[in-house]
Amino acid sequence: MNSKTKYTIIAVVVLIAIQFVRWYVEEGLETKVITGDSTVVASNQIYLPTSTTGNIIYHNNYSLSYHEKFEQAEWVAYELKRDHLSNKKFKRPLFYQDESIKTKSAHWANFKNSGYDKGHLCPAGDRKFTKQAHDETFLTSNISPQEHQFNSGIWNRLEQKVRYWAKKYNGVFVITGGVLTDNLNTIGNEKVAVPKYFYKVLLDNNNGKIKMLAFLVPHQNSNKPLYEFVVSVDRVEQLTGIDFFPQIEDEVEEKLESLDSYKGWSFR
The missing domain is CATH 1.20.5 (Single alpha-helices involved in coiled-coils or other helix-helix interfaces)
Known part of the structure; x- marks a missing residue:
């Protein structure tokens, strides 16, 4: 030969x-495709929302839709499975720009002296199963300006609750972002928008029966119980212009997205 x-x-x-x-x-x-020390989780693309910008980026461990006007993602989506949860400790890397975006994501320097945290949308704590997965969450396309008390307070409580559900139900699909609208305050030379609300939309389809849950949280810390921030998926769609689960049969989607009940989700 x-x-x-x-x-x-x-x-x-x-x-x-x-x-x-x-x-x-x-x-x-x-399916999982191994590329070097990176694990590409194909299920991170199963329930992707629509994009209002057409600028969808597929990273190894989450996907996102970048909105150049607001210099951040309008949503970040990923599946969090039970076996993704880990207590491993990795050194926090520096934040770095996302070169997968043609215009690059906003520079981290926009946050310097702004008074806002670099708030993860896909939390580093959800991607600790490998160092590569953890470090990938430090792309600046995955952050949004968040008040420190909000970031470390109610938003952190919600992230921990999502991990609880991922363990209890053996996985949830997570979509999260800030509500991006005109006339928001901005920070830095690139005018990174500061959302007034953040949302998190969850889907569980592990036992053959789909259930959804959505949260709409004002950008301020609160001691209220998390269930007080539960809204219908329809409500978040109205505010964002995003269709969250277009892959689901219309009749099922319309019924589930209209509900603002947290029945079937354990809040203990």
């Missing part, structure tokens, strides 16, 4: 493998 024939066979095999992986993901099945 000459070298030309050998390389042709290798190329054909690679193309077949790529097509197989694409087919597997499009069929809505969960």
Whole structure:
């Protein structure tokens, strides 16, 4: 076998493998593709929302829709499974710009002396199963300006509750972001918008029966119980212009998204 024939066979095999992986993901099945020390979780793309900008970025461990006007993601989405939860401790890296975005994401320096935290949308604590997954959450496309007391207070409580549900139900699909509207305050030279509300939308489909839950939280700390911030998915869609679960059969989607009940979700 000459070298030309050998390389042709290798190329054909690679193309077949790529097509197989694409087919597997499009069929809505969960698969993991190992690339170096990175684990690409294909289920992070199963329930992606629509994008108002068309600027969707697929990272190894979460996906996002970037909104250049507001210099941040309008949503970040990922699946949090029970086996993703870990107590590993990694050194926090520096925040760095997301070069997957043509215009790059806003520089971290916009936050300097702004009085706001660099608030993770996909928390580093949800991606501690590898160092690469943890460090990927420090892209500036994954942060939004958050008041410190909010970030370390009620928002942190909600993130911890999501981990509790991920463990209890063996996984939830998470979509989160700030409500981006005109006339928001901004920080830095790039005018990074400061949302007045943050939302988190959850979906559990692990026992064959889909259930949803949505939170709309004012950008201020609160000692109120989390269930007081539960709203319908429809309410968040009205505020954001995003269709959160277009893949779900319309009749099922409309019924579930209209509910503002937290029945079926343990708040203990």
